Amino acid sequence: MTAPGRWIQHWDPEDETFWRTTGEKMARRNLCFSVLSEHIGFSVWTMWSVLVLFMGPEYGLSPADKFLLTSMVTLVGAVVRIPYTFAVAIFGGRNWTVVSAAALLVPTAAAFAVMEPGTSFSTFMLVGLLAGIGGGNFASSMTNINAFFPLRKKGWALGLNAGGGNIGVPVIQIAALAIIGASGGPRVLLGLYIPLIVVAAVLAARHMDNIASVRNDTGAAKEASKDAHTWIMSFLYIGTFGSFIGYSFAFGQVLTTQFGRTPLQAAYVTFIGPLLGSLIRPVGGRLADRYGGARITLYTFVAMGAATAVLIAASMQKSLALFTVAFVVLFVLTGLGNGSTYKMIPGIFQAKALAKGLRDEEAAAYGRRLSGASMGLIGAVGALGGVGINLAFRQSFLSYGSGTGAFVAFLACYAVCFVVTWSVYLRRRPARTITTSPATEEKPQLSYAEV
Incomplete structure (x- = not known):
C-alpha cells in the first residue's frame, strides 16, 4: 500500500471495509501530526499580535502603526495560502508538511534578531511579513487531511485539524502572558518556538504519508476557481x-x-x-455533520450579529466588562462558524457530483478532488477578512478614537453573510423554477441545506 518515500498508492476511505481495517488508523496518524505542524504555523503567523504588546513607547510605534503591521502580516498569511494549496498536489502532503514546518524557522529567527528598541518600523514590517508564511500551513494541511477522510467524517476531521491549528493563537498568547508576568522579554518567547519548529518538522517526516492519487492534480484548483460556490463560500x-x-x-x-x-x-x-473559538471549531463541524452545515452557519451569523450589537453598546458605554464578555462570545461563535462552513465545502461538491450523474467512488473522488482544491482558495480569501478587520479598526481609531465604527461595519457584513447563506443554500425554490437544462443549478440547490 505504501511505496518508498511514504507514498500511499491506493486510498479509498469511502469503502467501509478498507476504512475500518486500514484507513482510519493511518488517517488519524496523519491528522495528529498535521495538527502539530499547523498549530505551530498559526503561532508563528499570529506572534506579532503578541509582540506588539511588548513594544512600549521606547519602540516609537503608534497604535495606527501596530494595526498596520498586523494587517500586513495577516495579508501575507492569506496570500500564501494559494500556492500552499497547490504544493500538496505537486510535492505530496507529507513532504510539504515537512518543508512548510521547517520554513517557520526563518520568520522566528528573524524576529529574534530585530526585536529591540531602535529598530526601524520598515524593518519590523519586513520581518513581520515573513511571519505570514505561517498562515499558509492551514491551507496545505486542510487540503491534505480532506483527502484522508470519508465524507461522513469530514466535518469532525476538518474541524479537529483546523481547531488544533487555531489553538496556536491562544497558546502563543498564554506563553506571552507567562513571560510578561515573569518580566521576560519577547526574545524569550521567540526562543521557545525555535526548537518546537524543529520537532514538528522531524515528526512529520517520520510519521506522515503522501497520497499518490492527489499528486500532480494541479488542474483541480483551476476547475474549482471557476465554480461559483468556491467564491460564495469564500465570502x-x-x-x-x-x-x-x-x-x-x-x-x-x-x-x-x-x-x-x-x-x-x-x-x-x-x-x-481564541482558545474557546479554537476548541469549539470541531463542535461546529460535528453539528454540521448532524444537522447540515448551511443551517448551523446561518444560525451562527444571526448570533454573531447579536454579539456585535452588544459590543457596539458596550463600546459606546465604555463598559469594559460587557465588552470583554461579548468579544469572547463572538470568538466562540466564529469558531462554530469556521467548523460548519468548512463542512459545507465537501458536501457542496458531493451534491454537484450526484447532480452530474456520478455515483459511488466516482462521485466521492470528484468531491474530494474539487473540495480539496477549493479549500485552499476559500481559506486564502477568508483570511483576507482578517486584513479588513485590522484596517477597519485602524481607521476607526484614527477617525473616532474608538473601535465603535469598525463594529458597525462588521455588523453589516454579518447581515449580508446571513442573507447569502439563506438565499443560496437554504431557500426553497418554487417548483416552476426547476428545469431540465443541464446548465441550471436548481436541482442540486434543493439538497444544499444538508451539506
Whole structure:
C-alpha cells in the first residue's frame, strides 16, 4: 500500500471495509501530526499580535502603526495560502508538511534578531511579513487531511485539524502572558518556538504519508476557481474565519488603546477568546455533520450579529466588562462558524457530483478532488477578512478614537453573510423554477441545506 518515500498508492476511505481495517488508523496518524505542524504555523503567523504588546513607547510605534503591521502580516498569511494549496498536489502532503514546518524557522529567527528598541518600523514590517508564511500551513494541511477522510467524517476531521491549528493563537498568547508576568522579554518567547519548529518538522517526516492519487492534480484548483460556490463560500468564510483571525490580532490592541489596559492586563484576557473559538471549531463541524452545515452557519451569523450589537453598546458605554464578555462570545461563535462552513465545502461538491450523474467512488473522488482544491482558495480569501478587520479598526481609531465604527461595519457584513447563506443554500425554490437544462443549478440547490 505504501511505496518508498511514504507514498500511499491506493486510498479509498469511502469503502467501509478498507476504512475500518486500514484507513482510519493511518488517517488519524496523519491528522495528529498535521495538527502539530499547523498549530505551530498559526503561532508563528499570529506572534506579532503578541509582540506588539511588548513594544512600549521606547519602540516609537503608534497604535495606527501596530494595526498596520498586523494587517500586513495577516495579508501575507492569506496570500500564501494559494500556492500552499497547490504544493500538496505537486510535492505530496507529507513532504510539504515537512518543508512548510521547517520554513517557520526563518520568520522566528528573524524576529529574534530585530526585536529591540531602535529598530526601524520598515524593518519590523519586513520581518513581520515573513511571519505570514505561517498562515499558509492551514491551507496545505486542510487540503491534505480532506483527502484522508470519508465524507461522513469530514466535518469532525476538518474541524479537529483546523481547531488544533487555531489553538496556536491562544497558546502563543498564554506563553506571552507567562513571560510578561515573569518580566521576560519577547526574545524569550521567540526562543521557545525555535526548537518546537524543529520537532514538528522531524515528526512529520517520520510519521506522515503522501497520497499518490492527489499528486500532480494541479488542474483541480483551476476547475474549482471557476465554480461559483468556491467564491460564495469564500465570502462566508470571510465572515467566520476572517473574524476569528482578525480579532485574534486586534483584541489586545483594542483593550490597550480604547480601554487603557496595560500589556499584562490585556494579555490576561486576550487568549480566552481564541482558545474557546479554537476548541469549539470541531463542535461546529460535528453539528454540521448532524444537522447540515448551511443551517448551523446561518444560525451562527444571526448570533454573531447579536454579539456585535452588544459590543457596539458596550463600546459606546465604555463598559469594559460587557465588552470583554461579548468579544469572547463572538470568538466562540466564529469558531462554530469556521467548523460548519468548512463542512459545507465537501458536501457542496458531493451534491454537484450526484447532480452530474456520478455515483459511488466516482462521485466521492470528484468531491474530494474539487473540495480539496477549493479549500485552499476559500481559506486564502477568508483570511483576507482578517486584513479588513485590522484596517477597519485602524481607521476607526484614527477617525473616532474608538473601535465603535469598525463594529458597525462588521455588523453589516454579518447581515449580508446571513442573507447569502439563506438565499443560496437554504431557500426553497418554487417548483416552476426547476428545469431540465443541464446548465441550471436548481436541482442540486434543493439538497444544499444538508451539506
